[in-house]
Amino acid sequence: MRNFIVLFKKEMKESMRSGKWIWLPIVMMVIGISQPLTSYYMPQILEMAGNLPEGTVIEIPMPTGAEVLVGTMSQYGTIGTLLFVLALMNVISHERQTGSLSFVMVRPVSALQYIISKYISQLSILLVALAASYLLTWYYTTILFDQVPWHLMLASLAIYSLWIIFLTAVTLFVGTLLRNSGGIAGVSVLFLGVISILTTLLPKYMEWSPGNLRQEASKILIEGEWGQSASLVSLSTLALSILFLGLAVLVFKKFERFGN
Amino acid sequence: MDTLFDVNWALLTPLLVLQAILMAFALVNCAKQEETNGPKWMWILIIIIVNIVGPVIYFLIGRKNNG
């Protein structure tokens, strides 16, 4: 436990100094509020972009606040996921490649302490970035469209956060398997993409899939209720995340060599 | 030109401010960096020219020592 705290503090300090704590939330906020802004200004944007004949009247139904938030979720699901995986790809491989990992592992540190400290610290950055972005976006939708009740907003945020929990576990696990950052990002994104696609293609067999999380979050926003399926997906996502973390610890233990 | 004046700046300003902070933060970080992956001036250009994506790419792969 003591080593976990020491390692966790070091991770936090490192993310602070490297600026991750600043740039990641800012970029997420930009991604988030772009959605309500573009939805709101869509008529003007179309007018400016397309050379429409004089006098054309553009009629686009004003979306509801909930619909805008669903759109934001979809941005998170694509660009956000990619961004997060890229932000995580170096987390273990960098210390392995440079050899600074050997300064850690030459002391009485266990694989579990190491992996969990990485996981919790990185996860907290990502979740803070996500929450900051989502709250700001919610504020924008409230001003521009109509207000989504705050408890629905929080419930949808909570369920979507599970996707981040899963994504972080997967990327860390891949990070123990491979040494090359690009490879780690590629394999993780591919894996997460395949899961999402399979979930849409084979809904019957994939009820447990973390790929359903976004839909569940949307359902909460639009229909205003937390269904039974949401609970199932949440539980299976948590279980899968723990499984991937366990695998990461096992693979890490099997490293023949720390550093170079 | 009318459309531009319809824009509610109170709504857009935060977005522009966020982008400006991101760019400034990336530029300062890049300037302080002892070594970058590739020439520093190239990164400065990327950060300035490519909105949002430029700074992000810089933070992800531009630096040598801290990931």
Next chain:
Amino acid sequence: MLVTVNHLSKKYKKHTAVHPISFSIGKGRCIALLGPNGAGKTTTLQMLAGLLAPTAGTIAFAGNNQKDHRSQIGFLPQHPSFFNWMTAAEFLQFAGELSHVPKKQLAVRMEETLAFVRLEDVKNKKIGGFSGGMKQRLGLAQALLHEPELLILDEPVSALDPAGRRDVLQLIEQLKSKMTILFSTHILHDAEQVCEDILMLKDGNLKWNGTLEALKKEHDSLAIKLQTKEPIEDVLNELDFIEAAEYIDPCTVKIRMEQHAHSNQLVQTLLKQGRTLIHFELLQDSLEDVYMKVMER
């Protein structure tokens, strides 16, 4: 004995880096692990430090039955790579906390070690801006910080310039009284300067395991170079204490014999037989020669 290593070996898919080797490390000794590049020195040290899993064999520490003895070891890697965003003091703080040095003691130890490696002035500077020599000294500081029983240094001076080299060797010299030190080097002179025990490794095999003195003695048979005016082969053939003779020309010869004591007898015999002695020289084997001999064995 502090550490007993038994049939330790490391095999990779294609080649064997270390063949089963056994040796022990006495408490308080200073041991050099000598060998050419690629002999398996780093592999051996990393296994001892717990950074590399051995293929077979055991490493036992006195008074510790657990498998994990990392808390008793201080290790300096061959190419130390730090967290460059940390300052020297932050790094030592981090390292000390991971080794469970109590808070108050850690503050004292940090002061001591930073002073010892002479980095007090730059302790709040980022490691990223350090020179190679400073990094090596910081590496030494983190290895000493928790007062380990065994200090393992992998090529601590190889990458340094002559001044940095002397610096670090002097630091090692001062540490000898406090802890057991095992360091690897491919430079004989470094080993000779500070160590009393020598382990020689070549192609993953242990070629020598013993004290520096014994090494010198065992392989340092006495050689004498002689030159006379007259041919001398007939005289030498009659002397039974001569082990080998190598004639450069009929009047000049290099001979080997068992003991120094016989050298007087040799000269006397020569004079009695009426030879005129022009040159008499005792040839001492340099440690270099001994090293080469052991390695070629």
